[in-house]
Amino acid sequence: MHELSVACAIVEGVVEEAERLGGVRVKAVHLRVGPLSGIDKEALCFCFDLAAEGTPVAGAELRVEEVPVVAYCPACVGPTPQVKQGRELEVVALEVFDEAPTG
Amino acid sequence: MKPRLVEVRRRVLAKNDRLAAELRARFGAAGTCVVNVMSGPGAGKTTLLAETLRRLPPGLRAAVVVGDLATDNDARRLAATGAPVRQVNTGSICHLEAEMVGRAVAGWDLAALGLLFIENVGNLVCPAAYDLGEDLRVVLFSVAEGEDKPAKYPTVVMAADLVLLTKVDLAPGLGFDRRAFEAHLRRVRPDVPLLEVSARDGTGLAQWVDYLTAAVSAKGRAVANGER
Numbered sequence: 001m002h003e004l005s006v007a008c009a010i011v012e013g014v015v016e017e018a019e020r021l022g023g024v025r026v027k028a029v030h031l032r033v034g035p036l037s038g039i040d041k042e043a044l045c046f047c048f049d050l051a052a053e054g055t056p057v058a059g060a061e062l063r064v065e066e067v068p069v070v071a072y073c074p075a076c077v078g079p080t081p082q083v084k085q086g087r088e089l090e091v092v093a094l095e096v097f098d099e100a101p102t103g
Numbered sequence: 104m105k106p107r108l109v110e111v112r113r114r115v116l117a118k119n120d121r122l123a124a125e126l127r128a129r130f131g132a133a134g135t136c137v138v139n140v141m142s143g144p145g146a147g148k149t150t151l152l153a154e155t156l157r158r159l160p161p162g163l164r165a166a167v168v169v170g171d172l173a174t175d176n177d178a179r180r181l182a183a184t185g186a187p188v189r190q191v192n193t194g195s196i197c198h199l200e201a202e203m204v205g206r207a208v209a210g211w212d213l214a215a216l217g218l219l220f221i222e223n224v225g226n227l228v229c230p231a232a233y234d235l236g237e238d239l240r241v242v243l244f245s246v247a248e249g250e251d252k253p254a255k256y257p258t259v260v261m262a263a264d265l266v267l268l269t270k271v272d273l274a275p276g277l278g279f280d281r282r283a284f285e286a287h288l289r290r291v292r293p294d295v296p297l298l299e300v301s302a303r304d305g306t307g308l309a310q311w312v313d314y315l316t317a318a319v320s321a322k323g324r325a326v327a328n329g330e331r
């Protein structure tokens with residue numbers, strides 16, 4: 001429901017990272033999303049293109065990796081009420097071109 | 104030309120989390136206990152808070168930041184209690200963010216406030232994802248919403264420190280099944296405390312106020328210990 005805010009936050013972060021990497025062109029953004037993040041993949045991908053418009057990230061592809069919920073405690077070898085994985089909402093990697101686009 | 108892959112690992116909501124951490128530090132230094140109140144639209148957040156403000160012990164000064172897409176209706180209802188109130192209009196945004204709360208409390212003497220309620224935008228989905236620097240998250244479900252709301256919206260339930268079942272005075276007329284509600288809630292969160300309240304007939308309000316004053320005292324003790 002707040003996918004547009006999230007998409008804007010992703011674009012903002014990726015623009016910063018791209019500048020930090022020396023003004024690279026971003027081909028793809030790899031995002032890891034857990035079911036408990038409350039994010040809908042399709043809505044997010046739709047919003048991402050809109051949010052990227054007019055920024056250096058425009059035209060980049062959003063690749064979403066959906067990870068399952070994990071509530072397992074390795075120490076006690078059993079289930080735990082604590083969620084170990086599933087709330088993820090993070091940019092894990094960028095595919096970049098080192099040269100700025102020409103023409 | 105082939106693209107190269109650069110590992111980044113950057114949490115998307117890192118900016119909100121950073122602002123929330125700054126707010127938490129400010130609230131902590133001031134000794135203000137902050138309660139983020141979340142529910143779907145119409146579950147009775149404003150009515151409950153207005154009644155709560157009237158019942159807090161004298162000497163416990165409380166304020167409210169209230170978020171809605173539009174109108175200052177809730178702020179006016181809450182301000183009628185005499186408490187300081189700030190309305191945040193989010194426009195089209197479906198939740199409050201730490202930055203909005205930071206702007207809303209600007210100019211308030213936090214040290215004079217024992218308790219700050221943040222009444223989130225009525226929405227059971229998005230607010231759960233945004234840390235506002237609060238100490239406690241309270242989630243309301245009203246009996247009019249049906250018994251299975253906690254099962255349908257587990258994310259917000261996962262985030263809750265306390266669940267309030269509101270408008271329980273209406274339960275008989277609606278044929279509301281408390282046991283079914285609790286079973287749905289327990290499947291998501293076996294451990295979360297549950298309190299039944301009615302702002303209209305006063306059910307549970309004394310316990311709710313006790314819960315809040317205990318949280319305020321705990322926060323005060325934590326601050327005192329931290330300063331020593």
